[in-house]
Amino acid sequence: MKLLITGGAGFIGSNFILYWLKEHPRDYVINLDLLTYAGNLENLKNVESCENYQFIRGDIGDGELIETILDQEKADVIVHFAAESHVDNSIKESSVFVKTNVLGTHVLLECARRKNIRFHHISTDEVFGSLKLDSEKKFDEKTPYDPRSPYSASKAASDHLVRAYFHTHGLPVTITNCSNNYGPYQFPEKFIPLFITNLLEDKPVPLYGDGLNVRDWLYVEDHCRAVGAVIEKGKIGETYCVGGNSEKSNIEIAKLLVKKLGRKEEYIQFVADRLGHDRRYAINAGKIEKELGWKPTVSFEEGIDRTIEWYKNNQEWWERLRK
Numbered sequence: 001m002k003l004l005i006t007g008g009a010g011f012i013g014s015n016f017i018l019y020w021l022k023e024h025p026r027d028y029v030i031n032l033d034l035l036t037y038a039g040n041l042e043n044l045k046n047v048e049s050c051e052n053y054q055f056i057r058g059d060i061g062d063g064e065l066i067e068t069i070l071d072q073e074k075a076d077v078i079v080h081f082a083a084e085s086h087v088d089n090s091i092k093e094s095s096v097f098v099k100t101n102v103l104g105t106h107v108l109l110e111c112a113r114r115k116n117i118r119f120h121h122i123s124t125d126e127v128f129g130s131l132k133l134d135s136e137k138k139f140d141e142k143t144p145y146d147p148r149s150p151y152s153a154s155k156a157a158s159d160h161l162v163r164a165y166f167h168t169h170g171l172p173v174t175i176t177n178c179s180n181n182y183g184p185y186q187f188p189e190k191f192i193p194l195f196i197t198n199l200l201e202d203k204p205v206p207l208y209g210d211g212l213n214v215r216d217w218l219y220v221e222d223h224c225r226a227v228g229a230v231i232e233k234g235k236i237g238e239t240y241c242v243g244g245n246s247e248k249s250n251i252e253i254a255k256l257l258v259k260k261l262g263r264k265e266e267y268i269q270f271v272a273d274r275l276g277h278d279r280r281y282a283i284n285a286g287k288i289e290k291e292l293g294w295k296p297t298v299s300f301e302e303g304i305d306r307t308i309e310w311y312k313n314n315q316e317w318w319e320r321l322r323k
Contacts, residue, residue, distance in 0.1 A: 002028040004075040006060050006108065007082030009033035011186045012122070012220055014043035016081065019224040021047050028052045030073055032066075033082065034059050042317060043185045060104040066111040077118040077231060080108060083158075086189055087126075087151045091275050094150035101154035102161070109165045118172045120231055121162045125179050125216070125241065126152035130278035133214060138284040139177070141239045148276050159239075166237045174234045176227055178242040179283045183220035183303065184310040188318045192304075195254060196311045197318050199261040209273030211251030214280040218244030219303035222296040229294045240292070243283025246300035253304075260308055 003020065007013040008031030017029055029047075033039045035057055047053045054073075058065045060082050069075070082104065084090065084097045105121070112119045128139040129146030145160075147153040165171040182192045195205045226242040234240060254268050289295045298306070311318060 001076045002030070002073060004030045004032060004069065004073065004078045006032050006078065006080045007039070009035060009039035009041050009043060009055075010081060011038070012181055012223060013081035014040070014185055015183065015220045016079070016224045016227060017044060017053070018047065019221065020228065021050065021053060023228065026052070029054070030069065030075065031055045032058055032060065032069065038085075038187045040185070040187075040317075040321070061099065061107050063107045063111060066108060067114070070111055070115050070117065075117060077120060078108060078112055079120045079122070079227065079231065080105065081122045083122070083155065085124075085151065087149050088189075088274065090149055090151035090154070094154070097150055097154040101151075102157045105158040106161055109161060109171065113165060113169050113171050116171070119162065119165075119174075120227065121158065121173065121175045122227065123159050123175055123177045124152065124155050125177050125243070125281050125283055126278065127156040127159060127177065128281075131280040131282055133212065133280050135280075138243075138282040140241055140284040141287055148278055172236045174230050174236065175239040176230055176242050177239065177283075178223050178226070179216035179218045179244055179281060181218050181220045181223050183307050184314075185317075186220070188322055191250065192253065192257070192307065193311060193318070195257045196261070196308055197322065199257060199263050199267065200311065200315070202263075204267045204269045205254060205258070206271045207250060207254050207268050208271060208277060211254060211268075211270065212249050212279075213277060214247050214249050214282070216243045216282045217246040217248055217300055217303070218242065218296065219298040219300075219306075222298050225297075226288060226294050229288065229292045233292050235291070240288040241283050241285055242288060242294075243285045244296045244300065245283075245285065246296075247280075247282050248300065256304065257308075260304070
């Protein structure tokens, strides 16, 4: 099979390419990435010389480029990771989120429609809004959309476009909505790598609000396996929610990281809360577990140890990005 991966130099996209080529060494992967600040080809050093891997620098909003790639490469499936994803950045300046996440997805869908190519769309649990801390409720595939940040609103819009192309044009699509990812190659602006790298540099760590916001944490390799399962076995037109079954409060993670990195809790500095900060996310992954046989295999305890070790052993990688 030949896959066109958008955003393959980013955190999850690069992990997926490494995973896919390891599990499917006969497949061919084309990585299309604009290499914005969060895209890094160093993530893919291990495969850059492989004959069945190709990198193309380009914008998902460039319809002519997409058409040319699809005509020349005859891809079987588009796996769409490319997105602006940092909530804080969307609060400061949302236009690039609309351009990339909404208009860019629309361009890809139009190109896929003309060629009738399978389209898998990577989305987020943030499109569902916020859950109460004292509730046992979790998000699933039937949860109504209620995005509360410019980022999540732009992802919600792209999800709706993908479904519209399935219902209107019969485009073979699937969608996954995942919980918070963590692991190797994550840009150090995000919560877990920011805290790890700050602590490695003996710097304090900034914690929003009261630190009680809860997220469902998913190790990136487990997410890659879930996307792979949907591509191989998922039902066309369906959405699958993917979660790590690891709900943790931000303060709980902050204290854990401080302890594991040999610092005192005084390194945690509470800062003004994020605007519109969602209180809790949690995923019910029962559908993908039952229908496709997927479930997370890396516990949070194991995953966080792996992640800390990776950042310890790859200091040059993240130091260049922080500079």
